[in-house]
Amino acid sequence: MSAISSAYENWSKEDLIARLRQLDQLQTHRRPPHEHPIKRHTEPFDFAAHPKRKIALKFCYHGQHFSGMEFQMTPTQLPTVEGVLFSALAYARLVDPHGGLEGCGWERCGRTDRGVSAAQQVVSLWVRSAIGDKELPSEDKAQLEEVSSSSSLEPSKNEDGLGLVGDLDFVGDWDEPPTNSGRRTPPKEPSELRYVALLNNILPPTIRIIAWSPVSPNFSARFNCQHRHYKYFFTSDGLDIEAMQDAASRLVGEHDFRNMCKMDPRKQLTHFVRKVKRATISPISNGLAPTTNMYVFDLIGSAFLYNQVRHIMALLFLVGAHLEQPSIINALMNTDPNSPLSPFRPDESAPSLVLTKPDYQMADPLPLVLWDSAYEDSLLNWQVEPDEQLSESSTSESKPGLSSRDLSAKLYDIMHSLYTRSLIQTTLDAHFLSVVSQYHTPSPRYLPLGAPGTQPIPSGGTFGYPLGGASYKRGSKYVPVLERPRMASAEEVNERWRLGRGRKQWERRLEKRAAYEARSGTSTPGDEATPSPSADVDE
Numbered sequence: 009m010s011a012i013s014s015a016y017e018n019w020s021k022e023d024l025i026a027r028l029r030q031l032d033q034l035q036t037h038r039r040p041p042h043e044h045p046i047k048r049h050t051e052p053f054d055f056a057a058h059p060k061r062k063i064a065l066k067f068c069y070h071g072q073h074f075s076g077m078e079f080q081m082t083p084t085q086l087p088t089v090e091g092v093l094f095s096a097l098a099y100a101r102l103v104d105p106h107g108g109l110e111g112c113g114w115e116r117c118g119r120t121d122r123g124v125s126a127a128q129q130v131v132s133l134w135v136r137s138a139i140g141d142k143e144l145p146s147e148d149k150a151q152l153e154e155v156s157s158s159s160s161l162e163p164s165k166n167e168d169g170l171g172l173v174g175d176l177d178f179v180g181d182w183d184e185p186p187t188n189s190g191r192r193t194p195p196k197e198p199s200e201l202r203y204v205a206l207l208n209n210i211l212p213p214t215i216r217i218i219a220w221s222p223v224s225p226n227f228s229a230r231f232n233c234q235h236r237h238y239k240y241f242f243t244s245d246g247l248d249i250e251a252m253q254d255a256a257s258r259l260v261g262e263h264d265f266r267n268m269c270k271m272d273p274r275k276q277l278t279h280f281v282r283k284v285k286r287a288t289i290s291p292i293s294n295g296l297a298p299t300t301n302m303y304v305f306d307l308i309g310s311a312f313l314y315n316q317v318r319h320i321m322a323l324l325f326l327v328g329a330h331l332e333q334p335s336i337i338n339a340l341m342n343t344d345p346n347s348p349l350s351p352f353r354p355d356e357s358a359p360s361l362v363l364t365k366p367d368y369q370m371a372d373p374l375p376l377v378l379w380d381s382a383y384e385d386s387l388l389n390w391q392v393e394p395d396e397q398l399s400e401s402s403t404s405e406s407k408p409g410l411s412s413r414d415l416s417a418k419l420y421d422i423m424h425s426l427y428t429r430s431l432i433q434t435t436l437d438a439h440f441l442s443v444v445s446q447y448h449t450p451s452p453r454y455l456p457l458g459a460p461g462t463q464p465i466p467s468g469g470t471f472g473y474p475l476g477g478a479s480y481k482r483g484s485k486y487v488p489v490l491e492r493p494r495m496a497s498a499e500e501v502n503e504r505w506r507l508g509r510g511r512k513q514w515e516r517r518l519e520k521r522a523a524y525e526a527r528s529g530t531s532t533p534g535d536e537a538t539p540s541p542s543a544d545v546d547e
Contacts, residue, residue, distance in 0.1 A: 017095070020073050020086060023212030055104045059140020062113070063203065064132045064223050064388060067093070069215045071125035072374060078119045079109060089215065090116070093131075096210040102135040102203070115230045117381040121315060123373030127239075128218070130381045132229035138201050202393050208419065213426070216419060219390040232387060235285060237380040238317045240305040240371070241292070242476055246455035247328035249303060252289050255327040255334035256305065258341075258352055259287040259320065266498060267340040267365040268320050269313035273505030274513070278498060280343075282316070284309045289324075306379075321371035321476060323489075329473045330457035331486055335359055339490060340366075366492040372477030 019027070075084035079091050090109070098105035103112040117130040203220045211217065266280035286308040291300075305324065307317055323340070326332040335352065338359035342349040351358050452463045454471045465471050472480030496504070506514045 019092070019212050020214075023073065023214055026213050053101050055101075055136065059137045060134050061137040061140055062132065062134050062223050062225050062227060064130055064221045064227065064229055065203070065207075066128055066130050066218045066220070066390060067216060068127050068129065068218060069125060071120060071123045071376075073212075073214045074122070076120060076122045076124070077116065077126070077129070086122070089120075089126075089129075090114075092212065092215060093207075096207050097133075097135070099210055100206050102201070102206070103133065115228050117229045117233050118236055118312075118378055120376075120378055121318075121373055124376045124378070126378040128380045129378055130229045130233070130383075132223060132227055135203070136201070138198050200393075204392055204419075213422065216423065218419075219392055221388040221390045223387065227387060229381075232383055234382045234384065235308055235310050236312065236378065237382070238307045238312070239377045239379040240307070240317065240321050240476065241375040241377075242303055242305070242321075242325075242474070244301045244303055246453065246474060247325070248330060248456045248459065249289060249328065251330070251334055251456075252305075252324045252328040255324055255337050256287040256289055258334065258337040259284045259307075263341040264343045265313055265316055265341065266343055267362055268316055268323070270315040270319070270370070271365075271495075271498060271501045272314045273501050274510060275314075276502050276506070276514075277313075278502070280313060280498070282309055282311055282313060315370055317376060318370040318373060319368075321376075322369060325371065325474045325476065326368075326489065329455040330459070331455075331473060332489060336489055360490055362490065364494040364497045366489050366494055368489050368492065369475060369481055372475050372479045374477035376476075 069089050073086065074089050074092070075086040077089045079088050079094065094103070094109060094114075097103045112133045112135065114131060114133045120126055120129070204217045207217045262281055262283045264280050265282050269280070284307065286306060288306050289303055290306070292302045292304055305321060307320070323332065323336060327334050327336065335356055338349055338352050340362050342359045342361050343363060345361055345363070348361060349359050454462055454465050455473060456462065457465075468484060470482055470484045472482040473486070475481055
């Protein structure tokens with residue numbers, strides 16, 4: 009397989025069409041062949057011959073075009089974000105494709121599920137560099153210091169009694185002081201590779217590199233992240249926003265969220281306590297929403313369980329539809345019979361004890377976005393391109409090609425074009441809806457139950473409650489969450505996997521752990537059977 013085909017094999021149909029259009033535009037303004045020679049990869053590339061450095065990449069992507077963030081060993085219906093990004097890095101010869109993700113020390117801030125987007129996802133990895141580590145190796149520093157210390161300002165004497173200073177002692181009698189015009193100009197420090205522009209020229213429009221930062225060798229995009237910020241967008245149609253906000257406020261603090269996530273037996277989790285720092289619902293203002301009834305649910309926490317945000321959002325929708333009370337949140341977090349939760353408010357009764365998760369459907373992934381990944385300011389220095397390209401003297405006239413400022417504007421223009429295209433599509437849909445409304449009437453409004461302007465659900469009739477992303481769960485009868493069948497406990501799910509489908513994988517994991525303990529004489533750090541909370545960031 010050629011390098012070009014390997015770069016495009018994971019692209020979707022829409023991305024390939026967009027790339028062809030971009031190439032057509034470039035072809036129109038292409039220079040003559042003698043002015044713009046085409047560089048081809050003809051010889052094997054020796055990555056060991058080039059310096060490396062560890063960097064962090066900040067990027068955004070539209071989740072609806074991908075089968076999630078994480079690279080998959082088995083074929084997927086859509087490409088994965090990591091698969092497409094790593095292919096671009098390999099095609100640009102920034103990483104060795106034969107080493108894979110492990111070979112470049114790849115770490116991600118969080119794993120997003122299929123359909124979930126990200127505005128500021130972060131990964132850290134080792135890449136090829138034009139300058140590498142600016143610090144000299146320790147042995148070179150020692151040799152340099154030794155040479156410097158052996159040199160002396162005193163004139164060294166030769167056999168004739170005259171040293172170098174003595175031979176040139178007449179220089180002090182010159183009428184004019186010597187100048188530096190005859191000295192060779194010191195070579196200019198090489199600039200770093202333009203990672204942002206380099207990758208964005210290869211990646212499909214649905215993935216955009218925003219910035220990069222140099223980081224220390226021990227930096228981890230996963231473990232150095234202080235908190236993750238998720239946003240879920242929705243309209244207020246058929247929902248009681250005040251009730252939803254009441255339910256959301258009960259999430260703040262440290263709670264057991266085993267009843268608000270999807271069990272992943274491969275992780276063998278036994279600890280489900282997570283800390284939520286913020287949970288609010290607010291209208292979208294500042295002209296960022298095409299309609300006035302658009303709202304956003306903001307959830308900030310140090311780490312999240314698998315599909316935790318979508319499970320929480322599904323419960324908030326049920327509360328907003330008046331199908332559940334806000335106290336359903338407290339009941340589902342009341343999992344320990346030895347330490348039951350107290351009433352959330354004095355006028356409420358004690359929440360029910362829920363040992364295992366009731367069967368309910370999580371919210372749609374389309375409106376969910378990993379909005380931000382927070383780190384200590386001292387660990388990162390986000391930049392678009394190298395510092396010298398950000399200076400005032402760095403212009404298109406002084407340097408061939410696009411300056412950093414031009415590249416930044418180009419990326420902004422691309423994103424603005426996507427935004428404008430979406431607005432046009434929304435306007436078209438609004439006009440189509442206007443035409444349809446002249447001949448058809450909307451369905452009766454049943455939700456929120458009992459709210460002014462709504463109708464009671466007719467006996468034997470069907471209705472749908474929202475799941476987000478304009479999707480609905482339809483039925484003729486609603487069964488309260490606490491009255492639904494309960495799913496297997498975490499202990500049962502974990503044991504079933506260890507003895508069945510995951511038996512070989514679990515045995516290999518135990519062998520690896522035993523080998524480490526025998527080699528080091530200590531237990532495995534971060535026991536894989538009970539990983540630390542920051543190790544399981546998923547959505």
